[in-house]
Amino acid sequence: MATSRPKGTNDFLPADTVKWHYVEGILRDLADQYGFAEIRTPIFEATELFLRGVGETTDIVNKEMYTFTDKGERSITLRPENTASTARAFIEHKMYGLPQPVKLYYMGPMFRYERPQKGRFRQFHQFGIEAFGSLDPALDSEVITLAMEFYKRLGLNGLQVRLNSVGCPVCRGEHKAKLQEMLRPHLDVLCADCQSRFERNPLRIFDCKNDKCQALIKEAPTIADCLCDECRDHFEKVKTYLTAAGIPFAVDAKLVRGLDYYTKTAFEIILTEIGAQSAICGGGRYDGLIEDLGGEATPGVGFALGMERIFAALDANQIEIPVENGADVYFIALGEKAREKAFSWLIQLRRRGIKGDMDYMARSFKAQMKAADRIDAKYAVIVGENELQNNEIIIKNMADSSQETIKTEQISEAAEAADVVIEELIRRIQK
């Protein structure tokens, strides 16, 4: 139906958007403090970018992309995430020529064709950061710290950082081989899902919820057991830096990320109170991504956090976002002549930075007072026929109900009289 929105999408109404502005403001401030600058990439990209960037074995690519052919016969996909696009932009704009690391953040809608549920939508919004060009484990920790700092500023509690290292292509390959070797004799015991994971991505068997699979995988070597010296050393340093930053974390050897590009550090931040989709932030290092996309080998590390899940978390924690509303002034005008005056003054006050409004519904005096109250106006300025006759207006303080009458000279002669009134009003409103 033309009057209902597509499945899995949301309209954010004024009551929502004020909250988004607040949260986005915190994110921008924080990113800026940490030295990240905003990048905005297209909402759609060549499909090829995600095939190569996100990975052909991932669920995202296999069943969740919004892909279509445009009129120029190009295969286009609505971005399911923004790391691949950011990496593409890094290469395209030759950012390897900039002082490294290049620290970027983004914010915006992403699209995945999935069955919606709590905390999951077809159009959802992510804030993410990416730091390119440095292998320093301190940067991994900085990224995690930034996320945790953000939650702290919002006042969220109960979050857990789960941390792991998925190794590099070398040690991961070794691990995969060992894992398959160990599991192969028991293949028939595994659930259908895990049997298909066995070849594609055996790591995923670690977080299968099936009891039989769990029993089997319990004895299997974890990635941690197989890390090469470099990866192990990197992982240790990430932990050291996290501790230095005062960020508590739990190493979870079973943590695997669903995107192919991750190397070494993988982490997620979860809050179980928001439902089954409890990951509020996920990220890690992706040292091979830029090269995979055709750029010079450049390491990177970053995360994405889901905005909708932030709001779910705020609800779960019963945190009210401070919303600032209320106007400085509301004009109450009766009669056509008075409305003209009020309209003119209102416009002039707004030009001077005053926030205000007036009635456009031909309401009665009383109803206009109600309207002034409803928008939480500090002052009501009353311009009625009596006032017009006596060359005066009434300015009423809505909080304490006091009011005073201001004489206006030549109230019927527009320009210069208006200036006097405006100055007088501004003096009082800003007092």
Added chain:
RNA sequence: GUGGGUGUGGCGAAGCGGUUAACGCACCGGAUUGUGGCUCCGGCAUACAUGGGUUCAAUCCCCAUCACUCACCCCA
């Protein structure tokens, strides 16, 4: 894609085989001449998702469809 739950006016929410289908919120108007919040009074609206069926009779029972929702897979 698979499974469960739900679908009553703008929102929330009763009801139940036969009613003028409650109520609350919101909104609009009024409570002596042009002064808001509290209170009181009144008003408001294409309200029983859609299509079939059972029945003398269906908002209520059955079926289908659609929508929403939760969960699985996976992810933010």
